Each structure stands twice: as C-alpha cells, then as structure tokens.
Amino acid sequence: MLSVAVKKRRGSFSLDVHFELPTPGVVALFGRSGCGKSTLVNVIAGLLDADAGHVALNDRVLFDTARRFNVPPERRRIGYVFQDARLFPHMSVAANLRYGASRAPSSQYANLDGVAGLLGLGSLMDRRTQQLSGGERQRVAIGRALLSQPSLLLLDEPLASLDAARRAEVLPYLEILRDRLAVPMVYVSHDFDEVLRLATYLVLIDSGKVVAQGAMGDMSLNRDLRSIIGAEAVGAVVDGAILGVEAGSGLLRVKVGHGELKVQAPYAAVGAKLRVQLLARDLIVATQIPQKLSVRNILAGVVTNITGDDADSDLVAIDIGGETIMARVTKAATRELALEPGLPVWALVKAVSLRHHSFAAAPAISPARPDA
C-alpha cells in the first residue's frame, strides 16, 4: 500500500493530492501534460519535498511534515525510471546496471543475469551508453532501477521520448515486468494506449488534484476520463479469460462476463487473461435477439444506467454478468427503443481492441534470487 497525502506549491501551480494505492500491481497516474504527475512522482521519490503531508509505503513512513520526518531518496528504496533514461555516460551498460545493485542491501543478492535476460540486455553489456538506441537506453534504465531492489518502481513517462517503433519495442518488456515481477509500479503517462496496456489501477489527475481513481475496468467507464481522452476513445476495458481456440475459424475464445468474444489474437494459454477494449462507438444495442447478422460477437446483458454523453447521444451501461460495458446510442434511439435500467438487451460488438496478451498468467518471480 502506497499512501500519499501531500501539498506542494510551485509558482502558480499547486499540487494537492490524497490517495492510497494498492500494491502490487501497476498504478497508472494519468492526466494531461502539466497536470502535476511528475511533481507527484518526484515527491514520492523524495527528490522534491512537499510543503505539507505524508508519504508511506507498506507502513514504512518516508515523509511526514507533522513529525518533521524525511527519509532521503537514497534510503527510500524507490526505483525511478526517468523519461530521459539518465544513464551514466562514463560507464558501460554493465557498470550502469551494477550501480544500483552494488548499493542495495547486502542481505539480498541481486540477480544481474536474470534481470538482463528479462529485459534482453545480454548482448549490450559491454557497450557504451552512447551506442544504444532510445529503446535500449530505456531498457537499461529499467534494469538498473530494478537491480537496486526497490520496494516500489516509479516510471515517469518512460516511453514519451521514443518514436512509435521504439515504443512498441519497449512496451512488451514492461508487460513482462508487470506479469513476472513482484515489484509494484507507479506508471506516469499522458498516453492512454500505454495506460490501457499496462495499468491494473488508474489514478486520474487534473490540475494538481486527483479527480478519480479505481481499478482499470471500473475507471474505463469514468466520466472524467472522457474529458481527457475524448469521446471517441471512451469504452469499457474488460480483462477476459481465454477459453481456447474456436475450431474452424482459429479465433481465440475469450470469456467476458457471462458472454464470450471471438477475437483474432496470438495464442495464449487457456485461463490466461486477455485485456480487451470495447469502444462505446463500436457497440450497437438491440432489444431483441439479433439474427442473421455479419457481426460475430454479441453479448447479452441488462441496462444498468443511461447518461447523456453530449447533445445528441447517450451512453448506455450494460451489465454482462459481473462486467459492465458501455455503448453510445443517439438520444432518438434511446427514446424509440425505450431503453431504461433493468431492460434486457444485446450488444453487437463491431470491433474489439486487444490491449495485450497473457495478462498476469505466469507465476510472479522476485528480481532477487531466492535463498541466495
């Protein structure tokens, strides 16, 4: 549990947040550029002192103005991956990786080879940092932070300075870390696609304040999120379970709520989780069982809530058995179909966005070598 309640003024900007985050998992701090995310992360790391408040990680108090208590960053054991990597230019990749490891508590033995393998750094060890690509630099920075054996890993927009291709190269490694390491992560981003792929918990920040927070699935329906990501990107995020492969089509069968989706995806183990995003604009609502349609994916559910989206359309929340999805329909359609809470409906899914493969399927391992 990461508990933060801090106030900080910087010029005309003021940060005033109060939240408790579940660990482990990946908590995304999401908001527009300049909303105070980076300030907040620096306060958690201790690189910036808050004016008032407290920071505690797993019951260990790190900062408390009431008690005039402040653990310096070098003793907080919080790893930090900076947007600009910040590799030490006068050291090789291997020396960079060892920098944190050699300063970690001696009771634990940092597994350099394990982390290097996980991040694909094996062939880069003897390189100078200047010879690395942007993606490689970020991977080394992540490895260096992990090897310092942090009890929390902060990632401040680690992909923001990379182009799309480099970003696509690094993202899978971040997924591997999330699924295979027991280190809780706080991931700062203003890119919702990254958040969708990585986060298990979402904190929405706007103008230095926490607007909303919750598990990723719940937060995907949040109205405040819409104002940041735009109406077009609104849609439910559901972590479905893989049931198997449909004979004939080769499509992957994924259980969401009581229903089932068939999606084109690389094969993953039965039982593994697959995160899918169902955009509100891609759902069509029917009040009778639809027949003879080209649409393959149809989810049955019950309307739970209808809210106005803009002047012409409504957002209809539909419970599909423990999970909620959201469809955008015109206000005229709401009237004509007499949509109201409690009404059984069928949602026709025109498109499914896959957000990642094999979510948290593998057993968690620690970056430290056990009983060494």
Add this chain to the structure above:
Amino acid sequence: MTWLSPSESEALHLSLSVAARSVAVSLPAGIVLAWVLTRRRFVGHTLLDAFVHLPLVLPPVVVGYLLLLLFGTRGPIGAWLEREFGVELIFTRNGAALATAVMSFPLMVRAMRISLESVDRGLEEAARTLGAGAIDRFATITLPLMLPGVLAGAITAFSAALGEFGAVITFVSNIPGETRTLPLALYTALQTPDGDTEAARLACLSLLLGFGGLLLSEWFARRVRRLLGH
C-alpha cells in the same frame, strides 16, 4: 642535460618542483571551492566568490605582501605553523609554491566551475534514487564527469605557477637553488652585465615549456573526453 648550464637546470627543476607542489595543494581546495560556489547558495556566497577572484585583480606584489604579513615568521599563521609543525614558508620553495598557488587559484576554480556547471544534475538525482549518498555520488558521478575541468584547471594552474613572478619575489625573495624559479632567473640575468645570452636562453626555455604544456593539455583533454564518451 648537458645543453643547460647548472644554474639554468637548477632554475628549471625548481620551477617544475614549485609548480607541482603548488598544484598539489590547490587542487583539492579548488575542487571543494568550485563545488561550494556552484552548488551551494548561502549568505556570503558573493563575498567568498569575490575573495577567491581577488588575486586576479590585485597586483601580484600586493598578494606577496599580504602573504608576508600572514605567513611571515611573525605573521599570525606563519608563527603558528612554525610553532606547531616546524614549517617555515618564508624564503623557502614551499613558500614559493604557496604564493603561486594563491595566484593561480582563481584560474583553476574558474575552469572547474565551468565544467561542473555542465554536469547534468539529473544524473546525480538518478544516482541518488539508486542508493548513492552525497560523498558516494560526488566520487562516482560528479567528479568523473567534471574531470575535463579539473584537468584543465590543473594544467592552467601549473602553467601559471611556472611563470609567477611578482608574488614569489615579494614573499620568498630571489634565492638561488631555493626560490629562484625560471622567471626570477631570467629577471636576474637581465640585471647582470653580459647576461643577455643567458636571458635569451631562459626565455627560449620558458617558451618551450609553455608550448609543450599546451600540447600536452590538449592531448589529455581529448583522451578524457573520449573516456567520458563525448
């Protein structure tokens, strides 16, 4: 060195010895002061900065005179040093080293500060999050990255020490074999009848020394830059 006369050779060796001692003393102090002046903000910062730069704007004779007042046998620091440690500075090569160190100190600190200001503080922050304390950080990140400036400062100071005249002759006089460095020997030769050839030879020697020093420092700077990956 057969092509140098005994007195010339003596002056050369003495110059090198005085300059080396001078840099050895001022280098650690210079690093600390450069760091304090660049990274710390405190009451009296401007005053300290001005004080460090004073030898640059004072006539060297004034610096020598002030040293004489402070470090002379009856000066407060000089008397204490002699009583406690038996160290005598006046009329000795150590005294000459002190005078040249004071004179070249501003140049040294200036070179280091420029280099230190270009060190990315973000790297120090990164080292901090990786568990490095203040001294650890300075030794493993800051100092290696400001090395070009340290080197430039040391070489500048060494060259300036070789050529310092006014402060040396005022503070420790012009004693053959003890404080008569190259410029003092050159000055003496000019004061001597028929000393023209000797003066010319010493001037040539100084020229060679300076030129060699510049080439050497350029070569060093290049190697260090490559080592730091620039």
